[in-house]
Amino acid sequence: MFPDxxxxxxxxxxxxxxxxxxxxxxxxxxxxSALKLMAASLLCEGTVELSCVPRIxxxxxxxxxxxxxxxxxxxxxxxxxxxxxxxxxxxWHAPADAVTRIRxxxxxxGPLVGRTGRARLALPGxxxxxxxxxxxxxxxxxxxxxxxxxxxxEVEVVAEGLHGAQIPLDFPSVGATENLLxxxxxxxxxTIIENAAREPEIQDLCRMLVAxxxxxxxxxxxxLEIEGVDxxxxxxxxxxxxxxxxxxxxxxxxxxGGDVVIERVRPTDLTLPLIxxxxxxxxxxxxxxxxxxxxxxxxxxxxxxLPYPGFPTDLQPQLMVLLTQAHGTSRCTENVFESRFSxxxxxxxxGADVEVDGHHAWIRGPVQLHGTxxxxxxxxxxxxxxxxxxxxTGETTVHDVHHVDRGYADFVxxxxxxxxxVERAPSDRDA
Ligand code: UD1
Numbered sequence: 001m002f003p004d005x006x007x008x009x010x011x012x013x014x015x016x017x018x019x020x021x022x023x024x025x026x027x028x029x030x031x032x033s034a035l036k037l038m039a040a041s042l043l044c045e046g047t048v049e050l051s052c053v054p055r056i057x058x059x060x061x062x063x064x065x066x067x068x069x070x071x072x073x074x075x076x077x078x079x080x081x082x083x084x085x086x087x088x089x090x091x092w093h094a095p096a097d098a099v100t101r102i103r104x105x106x107x108x109x110g111p112l113v114g115r116t117g118r119a120r121l122a123l124p125g126x127x128x129x130x131x132x133x134x135x136x137x138x139x140x141x142x143x144x145x146x147x148x149x150x151x152x153x154e155v156e157v158v159a160e161g162l163h164g165a166q167i168p169l170d171f172p173s174v175g176a177t178e179n180l181l182x183x184x185x186x187x188x189x190x191t192i193i194e195n196a197a198r199e200p201e202i203q204d205l206c207r208m209l210v211a212x213x214x215x216x217x218x219x220x221x222x223x224l225e226i227e228g229v230d231x232x233x234x235x236x237x238x239x240x241x242x243x244x245x246x247x248x249x250x251x252x253x254x255x256x257g258g259d260v261v262i263e264r265v266r267p268t269d270l271t272l273p274l275i276x277x278x279x280x281x282x283x284x285x286x287x288x289x290x291x292x293x294x295x296x297x298x299x300x301x302x303x304x305x306l307p308y309p310g311f312p313t314d315l316q317p318q319l320m321v322l323l324t325q326a327h328g329t330s331r332c333t334e335n336v337f338e339s340r341f342s343x344x345x346x347x348x349x350x351g352a353d354v355e356v357d358g359h360h361a362w363i364r365g366p367v368q369l370h371g372t373x374x375x376x377x378x379x380x381x382x383x384x385x386x387x388x389x390x391x392x393t394g395e396t397t398v399h400d401v402h403h404v405d406r407g408y409a410d411f412v413x414x415x416x417x418x419x420x421x422v423e424r425a426p427s428d429r430d431a
Pocket of ligand 1: 137173
């Protein structure tokens, strides 16, 4: 099942370290793609049929947001499919309770304005990793002729009719690029988004929109050119693999001294992370849609997080765990989310030697980590804390794992299938 019945912030993971991970796991689709593909159903005159929809908690929440907007949504967690059919005239006022629980609900803004000329959304929730402003989304919609009304806790956007525009983004924001491109598919004329984000998940969204009838040039490049069309129609689409999930398991394998094959991954989406893992002494074998990760003698590396194709911020906490086990001093520079280093305090309590100065962190290793109680501050910090537990002495408890549920399908069962000693407690000890 999708873990939608798990509003259990009290759940925690209990991890006992010391086991090298070995075996094969097969992954599903990307969280950051599936949620946006679901939002794109608002643009569709017909049905969006998705496969490889990951069994993560954000999926049913997104389904609730869309149902509140008049989309008929059927989820089949066992088959990992979703079927979404928007009404001819979707509602434009999203239900606040679901919206505030999930960052990706902001992705409804662009398609709603594109389809109905109007949207009202409560300001979104999600991870607490920095300010997470939406000014670029709003300024871009204004450039296309919309009027933006910002009120405390909500935003309303009204457009008599969107027109094409030249939109240079200050920063290649993932969310802003997605919203603007979805709105632009229904604008009159051509929209050019400059300095666009080009994450694989955005490319996935672009390609699905093209399959629905959109006209988009420059997919995968920093300049997207979108010519508006009158209608977008039904599509059957397979969600692209989750490079962050794959990277997390790759690091888990390497940090525990293991040997793991990860299937349904596109190694080309992970070019820079794989360069860094190899530089850190890990043996990486690439297949067409698989990776084999074998541990080696870990050496320090420097990483700088940047928008794709840079090193992903969503892998930075996990990599930091790995670097605590590497010989020498590594430097991590975080350029995307200002609060991402909040995980460092958790790692330090396990014995990690990490010094932070602004957006740089120096990690000296190797050190023996010791089990303790951690807060899973966000989806990636919760996963990283679990990896730290896999190499720590004694027992590590990771709290607030509802964050991990938002981004990792079957996290505990998958780790256990590779030989990890980890369990979910107290509500779900059999997981
Ligand atoms: C998405 C991903 C998230 C990933 C991030 C960066 C989803 C659901 N989440 O988040 O997992 O970590 O991309 O790869 O896909 N910013 C502004 N103004 C804006 C928009 C963004 O200042 O209008 C800033 C943000 O505060 C942040 C940075 O730009 O510091 C990156 O944000 P963005 O690329 O938009 O990330 P998200 O779409 O929120």
